[in-house]
Each structure stands twice: as C-alpha cells, then as structure tokens.
Amino acid sequence: MSQDPWLLTPGPLTTSMSVKQAMLHDWGSRDANFIAINARMRQRLVAMIGGEDAFACVPMQGSGTFAVEAMIGAFVPPAGKLLVLINGAYGKRIARICDYYKRATAILEWPEDQLVDPAWVAKALAADTAITHVAVVHCETTSGVLNPIAEVARVVAAAGRRLLIDAMSAFGAIALDAKDVSFDAVAASSNKCIEGVPGLGFILARVDALKQCQGNAPSLSLDLYDQWQALEKTGQYRFTPPIHCIVAFDQALTEHEQEGGVAGRGARYRNNCKVLVDGMRAMGFQPLLPDHVQAPIIVTFHMPADPRFDFQAFYDKLKDRGYVIYPGKLTVADSFRIGCIGRLDESHMRGALAAIRAVMAEMGVASGSPLRQAANAE
Template identity: 35%
Template sequence: MKQVARKILLNPGPATTTDTVKQAMVVEDICPREKDFGKLLDSIKEDLVKVVHGGDEYIAALFTASGTGGLEAAITSAVPKEKKILIIDNGAYGARMANIASTYGIDVVSYKVAYGDFPDVNHVEKLLKENKDVSHLAVVHHETTTGILNPVQAICDLAKKFGVEVIVDCMSSYAGIPIDVKRWGAGYLISSSNKCIQGMPGMVFVIFKKALLPELKNQKRSYYFDLYSQYVGFEKTGQMQFTPPVQVAYALRQAIDEYFTEGEANRWNRYQENWNVLCSGLKKLGFEFLLPDQYQSKILLAIKEPSSPRYNFDAMHDYLYQRGYTIYPGKGAKEATFRLSVLGDLYKTDIENFLAELKGYLLHAGIITA
C-alpha cells in the first residue's frame, strides 16, 4: 500500500486514524447483500453496544450518514406525534437537535443556555413540571462548541422520575470517555464512525433500549431514517435497507478491534494525557480557556483568541496546516475562541510537537517575543 503521510488533526473529528484502519479499506470487492458482509455488520452492531456496556438490554442500528443522520433517526423515530421534546441547547449541536425536531413538526421545549455556561438541572426539572406532554429529553454529552461535558447522569436520573426517555448525542465522547449506558438509563445514544472510535466517516449508529422497539413501530416520520425499519429489516435479512459504505464498514470493524485491544481505560488515559499536555503548554504560551476546569471534557479545549492586533486565526491555521497540523475555529461561544481537540490516534509527542510549532507561529507573527 502507498505510504500515507500522517496528519495531526486537532479538529473534533474526523480524527487522525491508524495506518491499519486505513489499510482495512483495501479489501476485495463484495456485494453488500452477501451473507459474509451481513455477518461483518452484525459483529459491528454487537460490539458497538459492548463499548458502552449495554448488555442484552440495548441494541444498535446502523445508517449510512454523517452523525446528524443518526440524530435525525433517533429524534424523528422516538417522539410520538402528540408529544413534545425538551432539548438542552448550550451549544451548536444542541441547537441542531432542536432544528431537526422543528423541521419535522415536533414541538420543542428549548432550554437555551449561553454557549459556555453549565446547564442547571433544577431548571430542567422546572421545565419538565411545566410541560407534562414532554415525552423525550435530548442533550449533548460532550458539546464540542465549547468542550463542556454536560451532566448526563443527573439529567437521566431526573428524567426517570417524570417517565421521560433521554436521547444523548455522544458523537464526540463515545469510545473516548468511558460510558455505561445502563447506569445512565438513557433511551437512545448516538455516535458516528469517525470520532473517538477512530474509524472513517460515513456510518452512524443509534444504540437504544430493546424494550422501546415496539413503541417505534408506528411512529415513522422519515423514509430513510426510520429506526424501527432499519433495525427490524436488518434482523430479518442480514442486510441494510440501503447501500452501505462497504469499505468504511471494514475500517470500522478494524477500529473497533483496535479499541478493545487498547482498552477503555487506556484510551481514556491517553486522551487525558494529551489534554493535560496541551493545557499546560497553552498556558505557558499565554493562552486562556473559555471554561473552568470542572466543566472541561478533557477531549476538546475552547481557547480564547489572543487580543493582540497581530493575531489572525486564518493565518495561524494556514501556518500550522502547512506543517501537518489542523486546528479548528470557534462556533458561537459567548467569547471569541478557537478550538483544539485531542481525540483520535494521537499521543503525547504529537501534542508536544504541535506546541512547538504553535510557539513558532506566535514568534513569527510577533504575538510573543520569547
């Protein structure tokens, strides 16, 4: 296989991948209707549930889509037509869930928080008391707008008291931050193939309580993103309803294998080490962060933009991109920020080398003098 240059992606996904995940896509051509490919997909579905300790109580459905497709499948399939959904909107991805629901005519109760502030669980309880027709609550676990880690366990515990099912966007936390979905008690968990699981873009999955399957049968709003049809159809035929990205599935299988080889604790420890090195190095360079330490996810940092008139994000991006490092702009936080993530196949030395290049830019631009 042709040698591929290693790029350090510090954006919040798609992530830097291993050579073995890339190589997994170079396979014999196969029709996705063949039994052998169906067995591959079945093994992926089973192991995706194992990553979050779902046991026999949870099942998974796969879709060909970006992460947003999985959110659309969960929201449009789960919420009954006469009910409402409460959405915690403290970032662009909470807002996206509200937009998905509204697009399909689902009534939304929105708890909007400034992007960078922590949601108040007591206010969530107040909204649930005031809106008896709310059947589902949606929240982003790790909101990459700011790097905040929302209090999913407390929200799930509260929702249980009101008989409300919780939909959790785990796009950028699944297979990174340890998750026990049974302990949460969440009804639905959504993630994609290209974030902390360290596969390639193109597949999304919804992990959900098996007991909810009968409720989904007659709640169809979307033809393509119907969760019930997608799950039941595969169980009957061993095939996805619509053409899957075959090579991406092989890469995902390899990425899952590598996850279990590394281990849940070891992956999380690696991410935390990367994050700690990044934090320390940025502080030494004079940067400040949007969030206080207690709200940080330890996967992504929202960094306040320097006040120097010599600072320009695009210039900084281009300088670093030419040297093999990708950084990410801010996204509507309460203060101007840029963002750096440590998810993917990254290690301490990658972060240290990046910090050296970042210092080089700051010196080059005259933002710092030493």
C-alpha cells in the same frame, strides 16, 4: 508518500494505518462475510454500554447528524413533545430537526461555556406535563463542555420521561453505562473517539422502547424502526451501506479493545488534553472552560488580544507545519479550538505546541493572552 497532516479537530480525525488499510478490499453488501462483520460491529457497540440483551444497535448510513435525526424521528412520536437542552450548536441542531419534523418542542438554553443544569430540567418537566422526551448532548464540541449526563438522566427518570442522548463526541472515550444511566437511545458515529472513518452513524436503543417506534419516522431513508427490522430479519441494510467504512470501523473497534476500551482510550485523550492545556497556558493562551467542566475531547481557547495575531495566518502556518486545528463556533467569545482525539498521543501534542510557538514567533506575537494589557505590555 508524504505524511498527512495531523488533525487536531473534533472529526474527521487522524486514523491508524491499519484502519486505512482495511478499506483496500471490496466486499459485497449481501456477502456472508460482510454480514458477519456488520453483526460483530453491532454486538461490540452494545457491549460498550453494557447493554446486553436490553439494547440493540441500529447503524444508519451517513454522518452523525443522520443518526441523531433518525433517533429524534423514531423516538419522539407525532403527538409527543421534546425538551431540548441546549448549550451549543449541536443542541440547536436537534431543535432544528424538530422544526423540520413538526415535532413539538420546549427549550432550555444555557451559555456555551456553562453546563446543562439538572435542577432546571426538573423544574421544566414539573411545569409542562406535555413533555414526553428530553434530548441532551453529552459532550458539546462547540465549546468542549462535558454535560452531567448521569444527573440529567436521574431527574428525567424521576419525572417519568424518556431520555435521548447525542454522544457523538464522547462515545468510546467517556463512560456511558446503561445500567447506571437510564436512557432510551444514544446516537454516535464511526469517526470520533472510536477512530474509524466518516460515513456511518449508529443508535444504541433500548429494545422495549424501539418496539414502540413503528410508524413514527417522517422519513423513509431515516426510518430507524424499519432499518432495525431489516437488520434483525436478514442481517442486511435496506439500502446500500458504506461497506468500506463499516469494515474500517470494525478494525477500529478491534484497536479500541486492544487499547483497553473506553477506559484506555479515555486515558490517552485525558493525557493529550492535559499536555495541550498546560502547554498553551505556558504561552499565555486562556482556555474558555475551567478544568472541571472541560471534556478531554476538544479545547476552546480565547483569541489572543495582540493585534499582530491573525487567525487565518495562524491556521495556515500551522497547516504548513503539518497540524490542522479548528476555528471557533461560539457566540460568547472570539475563539479557536484544538482537538485531543484521533490517533494522536503525547508526542503529537508536544509537536503541535512546538509548531504553535514557532508560528507565534514568526508572527511577532509574544503572548497568547486574551487580555489587551498583557498583549501590549513591554
């Protein structure tokens, strides 16, 4: 069996062999053993934020966006108003969900290479008393920027409003402690920093707030409150769950704990990110973000200015060498992205850098610099 390509992407990601092997068995969705696995998974996720008895985990079939949509539909009531903080595509997606659900919104938007500014949030909340909730993306993988969640949470709490967090690309590798950061709900998924496979989203919700969500959801399949009630009463999902994904996720959670939890997983990713950025800079590539706002999740690089550089050829030649990267998603700059997460370590990052050097030489591109004068220098 040939080696699968290494996925240097924001997800889906490279997974361990043991996570893959967990899916080789069949389980009944109403089987006592599966119900026990699902309950253990839910408890582990609550423990990851220090949620104890104050929080509940509500898993939701589907991708991470399913979980975010379920969170918005449940927690923002029809008479509520959501302030959406946008500095990338995923903040914009939250606003689009509100359009579908006919929820009133206000929007604060920053360029994709800038942090959300808590001072702006405080001013917006003071100016509009109709706002009941605020939504923010923890790590915006459009650029790789890490938003100041704790500072945003403080101004939202000080204004007496409720915070909803999309932590899709950060959860499991960047600390989020419910004792230190005040929020009603956080959404994430099985296939990012916990290194499971795609197919399950989940919401960690403050129980007191979740109890107020009955009847809010404009969707049957994404009714978070009903899903929670079914799981609490029977241990079972309302509709067929992605069983193999859940069992693999449980195995991934075991491996996450064995690595040292959030601190251990985050340390590996931070080292991956440093190796990658240092190596790319040595070839002339320029990251979009300064180091102090760069999350160790995915790094955006400016396109080289050299006219001999063609991204599609670059992508294809790297894939031929066993490394899959990601195109850019920015409006502020022509770019591409390389991920640091998944079952990858320093050796994989150095292997990717060697492949990039080889491809650049094959393309006749001497430097990855985005500056035209550097590319044309003799």
